[in-house]
Amino acid sequence: MPERPYTLLSCAISIDGYLDDASDTRLLLSNEADLDRVDGVRAGSDAILVGAATVRSDNPRLLVRARDRREARVARGLPPSPMKVTVTERGKLDAGSHFFADDHTEKLVYCPSDIVAEARDRLGSVATVVDGGQRVGMGWLSADLHTRGVSRLMVEGGGTVLTQFLGEDLADELHLVIAPLLVGDSRAVRFVENGRFPWSQERRATLAEVRRIGDVVLMRYALSSRFR
């Protein structure tokens, strides 16, 4: 099997398991203290991956926010923030979104071969567009990131991407934050979609830590023997 980065999945959900509500505005699930914890996890990563729908709907910057963390990375010979990675089937991403800002981070866009030319036209000036073959598999993408020097990958969602990493047994660690609210709308995006997952009654994941952070709770799960 090709080598892949140590992979940490991170997201915040409502009590009823949603990543967002069904409205056009982003639902705030985390609190400031938890966002700061996430910032620390980002700072310890080589790359951050989100799905194209998250780039479109949340317009995230995906940068390390704290100055001391950025400086510590630079002192270690790293860019201030990790590489940003996204994956798209259709390539309909806006080159003007925060993800592609001129912010001293490397950006990669993985897409299927049939839209590579179109994606390069649209995004080639702001990112490296990578031909992911007929269908971009997350196992292949992970291995490719490893060849590009990524040894620690943070996957920040959304549900479609998290589902693939979990379903394909490509994750080593899960940080699941539960916010004290319910969404109650099945049109919203769930943390995981339907699928077959390696963890079941027979193979339970290992709960490594439970931490209260203000009004949210963080659960850290060890998902592989590489967990550390």
Ligand SMILES: NC(=O)c1ccc[n+]([C@@H]2O[C@H](COP(=O)([O-])OP(=O)(O)OC[C@H]3O[C@@H](n4cnc5c(N)ncnc54)[C@H](OP(=O)(O)O)[C@@H]3O)[C@@H](O)[C@H]2O)c1
């Ligand atoms: N609470 C949290 O922690 C958190 C974190 C992140 C996101 N979110 C929320 O999650 C929602 C988005 O989640 P989502 O499940 O709809 O979408 P997503 O996982 O962010 O992105 C899905 C999109 O990624 C692309 N994609 C996924 N797998 C692919 C593959 N194997 N090959 C090629 N392209 C692939 C496709 O892009 P194209 O459509 O471009 O073809 C697909 O439509 C948003 O509401 C966001 O606010 C919440």
